[in-house]
Amino acid sequence: MTSDSGPAIETVDLKKSFASTRAVDGLDLNVPRGAVYGLLGPNGCGKTTTIRLLSTLIRPDSGAARVLGHDVVTEADTVRSRISLTGQSTTVDEELTGGENLVLAGLLRGLRRGAARERAEQLLDAFDLAEAANRLLRTYSGGERRRIDIAASIVVTPDLLFLDEPTTGLDPRSRSRVWDIIRVMVDTGTTVLLTTQYLEEADRLARNIAFLDRGRVVARGTPKQIREAAGNATLRLGLHDPRRRGEAEDLLRRDFGARTSWDPETGRLSVSISEAGLAAEAVTRLSQQGVEVSDFAADRPSLDEAFLAMTGYRATTAEREEEEAIR
């Protein structure tokens, strides 16, 4: 079958507008099979609209999108039978128990009642939710809810799973659990399209990453390429005398090969350096030169900083578009 070779997702000049906002504006994507593909970007960059287009919830205004070799408009039903969606907001029923949600998902995927029950039990065990099986979903914690949501998506193992910000709002423990689940899924042959606002998440899971801004891909690369561009660590510096900023930036660029940028919101200088160990040295050197540092912190590069490193400009944030897309 031709649909079983070739990329998992392929879009050409895909466009979708809501009223006057262009949520997706000429998107070209090529997602290979059998790995996690990360879509990164700030709120309003078009991540959710992209997922909604690819999972056949909305139709593109123009351009083409093929999912597993099938057109999302003309072969929507074929696409639907091979994908699964875990949306940003909970896609399971609040007024049903966890077990009932999974049985319902199984029935709707064509399982008979007995088979749907067995499958639900198997998944509840695998997702460590056996004890929560008979509780109504509205009593679930954020992490449990996410897990049941993902479980409902794989009642019948999909070829392609859409995960729209699966760990937003989760505590670190639940987050790492979801990551583990995603890894096992990819091991068993499922392709995952993951959207996230966390650089770390894409870094840990994805084989390829695309940065989205204003509805199009503005940069792409492997996690390694992004780390190389953005630096391994970011040093955030406050200066006693902000007027000496220029002097500080010159020194850091010259002696440490660092890329620097001024964040007007926090009034701090962001310095990306290749090794975290150099951070202390940089601070010492600055004071030796008489540029006094009022405070500093070493951190991983943020999404914004990686974005800046990859594209050369700051990402735009427009929450309105995304909200419109969700409606």
Add this chain to the structure above:
Amino acid sequence: MSAPVTPLSDTERSALHRALVSSERPRRSGPVAASLAFAWRALLKIKHVPDQLSDAIIFPVMFTLLFTYLFGGAMSGSPAEYLQYFLPGVVVLAVALTSMYTGITLNQDMHKGTFDRFRSLPIWRPSVLVGSMLGDVVRYAVASTVPLLLGLLLGFRPEGGLVGVLLALLFIQFFTFSLAWIWTLFGVMMRTPTAVQGATFPLQFLLVFGSNILVDPDTMPSWLGFVVSANPVSHATTVVRGLMHGSLTPGELLGGFVACGVLILLFAPLTMFFYNRKQR
């Protein structure tokens, strides 16, 4: 990053692995199976949140008592006589009023992520709507049985006997299913449940009270009598009354089914049109 992280144990990992590998790919579920699955979902919701049934009990009781004793004397000389005329109608009235919730719950549902999942499934599109309407059968059954039992207690004597009454209840189910397509249309068109309620309430009021449920249209000015007689609720009430009293004519029965057919043919496609338009 220094947060305590507990990775999956090896047993958990292999359980997960097994769960993912072992899944079969069944044939997709047909229209009937999908609709029944959604009906089951609606029944579960009633089971877990039974408060939604309280309206189906309180209002019918209120209306039966209120109209029988408040209006009965003035309308037919005595409450007992009025009850004979009015009770089959109040059963229709009670069910018609509760059917509004179909539109409201549908609207609430549509704005949750749950519906996204449903719409990304390879299932017959209308099954979501048909299924939740089938689940409403329980609510309608409660809303029709309560005034009937109360009426029997107050002295209502159906001349059509048990069979007549049961057939009448069955017809009410079918009629309400037909009528509910109007509310589902509002449900898919409007943005909020409050807007749905605001739009459906006046219409519902007109349909229910501008009918022959409370008053015989013969007593009205001829133009009004004509409008009231054309109301689908009037046709349905005539059938219910005829079945309960054993006086139904074939013409009346036909009128009732035509009214149901018109409602479905008019509002079901419109509802589906607006429902599908949500994906553009």
